Amino acid sequence: MNYLFSYSGPVSFKIKRQLLRNIKSGTEAVTKSVLIQKRIRYVFDEILSNVYEYYKQHDFSNETTSIDGYLKPNTLEFVLNSTVNETDKEALKKHLDLINSLDETGLKNLYKTRLEEKNTDKVTAGIGLISIRIKTGNPITYEFKKTTFADTVQLKIVLNLSNE
Amino acid sequence: MNKLILEATDTTPKVVLDHLENTFEISGEASPEDAKLFYAALFAWIEQYKSYLYYLNDKGDIKKNLVFTFHLSYVSSSALKYTYNFLQHIEELKPLCDTVTIKWLYDKEDTDMEDNGKEFSTMVKIPFVIEPAP
Numbered sequence: 178m179n180y181l182f183s184y185s186g187p188v189s190f191k192i193k194r195q196l197l198r199n200i201k202s203g204t205e206a207v208t209k210s211v212l213i214q215k216r217i218r219y220v221f222d223e224i225l226s227n228v229y230e231y232y233k234q235h236d237f238s239n240e241t242t243s244i245d246g247y248l249k250p251n252t253l254e255f256v257l258n259s260t261v262n263e264t265d266k267e268a269l270k271k272h273l274d275l276i277n278s279l280d281e282t283g284l285k286n287l288y289k290t291r292l293e294e295k296n297t298d299k300v301t302a303g304i305g306l307i308s309i310r311i312k313t314g315n316p317i318t319y320e321f322k323k324t325t326f327a328d329t330v331q332l333k334i335v336l337n338l339s340n341e
Numbered sequence: 342m343n344k345l346i347l348e349a350t351d352t353t354p355k356v357v358l359d360h361l362e363n364t365f366e367i368s369g370e371a372s373p374e375d376a377k378l379f380y381a382a383l384f385a386w387i388e389q390y391k392s393y394l395y396y397l398n399d400k401g402d403i404k405k406n407l408v409f410t411f412h413l414s415y416v417s418s419s420a421l422k423y424t425y426n427f428l429q430h431i432e433e434l435k436p437l438c439d440t441v442t443i444k445w446l447y448d449k450e451d452t453d454m455e456d457n458g459k460e461f462s463t464m465v466k467i468p469f470v471i472e473p474a475p
Contacts, residue, residue, distance in 0.1 A: 190374040194352070211450050215415060219453075222372060223418055289464060292425050305418040312453060 181207060181246035181253060182221075188229045188242045188259075197222060200246070207248065208338050216312050220255055220334055221246075223305035228259045235262060240327065255334040260327045269330065270319070276307055277316040284311050309334060342393050345386040353379055354413060358386050360393065365409040371424065372417035380423035387430040394437035404439040407431075412446035412474055413454060421457065428465045435467065443467050446474040 182200045186192070197218060204217050221244070228242050240260040247254040261269060279287060288307045310317060318333040342360065349355035354369035373379040398404070409431055416424065428443065435441050443465075445458030455471060462469035 211448065212452060215451065215453065218415070219417075226417065226419070285460070289460060292422055292460075293464065304422060308418055308421075 179248040181217075181248050183243075183245045185243040186241060187239065188225055188232065189238075190226075190229060193222065193225045193229065196225070196244075207253070213336075213338055216336055217246075217253060219312060220309055220336055223309055224255065224257050224332065224334070227305055228257070232260070251338050253336045253338055255332075255336070257332045257334075258329055261321070261330045263328050266321055266328070266330070270321075272303060272306065273317055273319050276310045279310075281311065281314075313337070342389045345382065347382070356383065358383070358390070360390055363405065363407070365407065366412070367410070368412040368414075370415045371413055371420035372415060373420060376417070376419040376423045379420075380427060383427055384430055387427070387434070391434060391437065394434060398437055404437070406440045406442075407434065407438050408442045408444055410444040410446065411458075413457075414448055414451075416454070416457065425461060425464065428461055428467070432465045432467055441467050443469045445469055445471045447471070449473045 181203050182196070184196055200217075200221065204214050207217075208214060225242075225244065232238055232240060232242075237260055242257070242259045244258075245256045247256065276284060276287070284307060288304065288311065291304050291307065306317065313334060313336045315335045315337075320331045322329045322331060344361060345356060345358040347353070347356040349369040352370060353373050354367050354371045357364055357366045359365070367383075394405070411424070413424075431441060431443070443462070445461070447454035447458065455473075458469060458471040462471065
C-alpha cells in the first residue's frame with residue numbers, strides 16, 4: 178500500500194498548517210495538475226478543520242485523530258478516524274446520507290441554500306462536506322465504531338487524480 | 342474614514358479597500374483560523390463606506406463606478422461563506438453608486454474557483470466579470 182500521508186495525533190489549526198506544508202511536495206509529485214493539487218489540499222484541509230472545530234466545541238482537544246492518504250491507481254483515498262459524540266451521530270449520518278443521495282445539480286442547490294443561510298457559525302461545517310462531494314464526485318462512505326475509550330466515525334473519501 | 346489595507350499571510354488574503362484611489366481588491370489565500378474575525382474588519386469597513394457614499398450623495402457629488410476585484414488562489418469553506426456575505430454587503434452599495442461590478446479572477450486551470458465565481462454571480466444582483474487571471 179502506498180501512502181501519500183499518514184498522521185495520528187491531536188489536531189489543531191497549527192498542526193493542520195504544518196501537515197499541509199508536509200504533504201505539499203508529495204502532492205506535487207503525484208500530479209502536475211494544479212486543480213488536483215488544490216483539491217487534495219482542500220479535502221485534507223476541510224476534514225481536519227471540521228474535526229478541530231468539533232473538538233473545540235466539545236472540549237475534545239486531547240483526542241487522537243488519524244488521517245491517511247492511500248494512493249491507488251488514478252485515485253487518492255482519504256481515511257479519517259475521529260471521535261464523535263453519541264448524540265451527534267444521527268445528525269452526521271443524516272447529513273452524509275443526504276449528500277450521498279444527491280446528484281451534482283442537487284448538491285449545488287443544497288450548497289447554495291446552505292451558503293444563503295443566516296447562521297454562519299452553524300452552517301460552515303456542513304458546507305465543507307458538500308463541497309468535498311462536489312469536488313470529488315464520489316460518495317463519502319462512513320462507519321461508526323465504538324471502542325473501549327470512545328465513539329468514533331471513520332470517513333472514506335475518494336478523489337480522482339486525473340482531470341475529468 | 343480610513344482605507345483598509347491588510348497584507349497577505351499564508352492563511353489570509355491581501356486586502357486593499359481604498360476609497361481614495363477607488364481600488365478594491367482581495368487576493369491570495371483565504372483560509373483563516375477564525376474567518377468570522379478576519380471578515381469582521383471587512384464588513385465594518387464596508388458599512389463605513391456605505392455611510393461615506395450617503396454623505397457624498399447628499400452633497401450632490403457624481404456617483405462612482407466601483408469595481409471590486411477578487412483573485413483568490415484558495416478558499417476554505419468558512420472563508421467562502423464569509424466571502425458570500427461580503428458580496429451581499431457590496432450589493433447594498435448599488436443604490437449609492439452609478440455602477441458596481443465584481444471582477445472575479447481565477448488561476449488558469451482552477452475551474453473550481455471559476456465555478457465559485459459563477460455560483461456567486463447567480464446569488465447576488467451585481468454584474469460579474471469572470472476570467473482567468475492575466
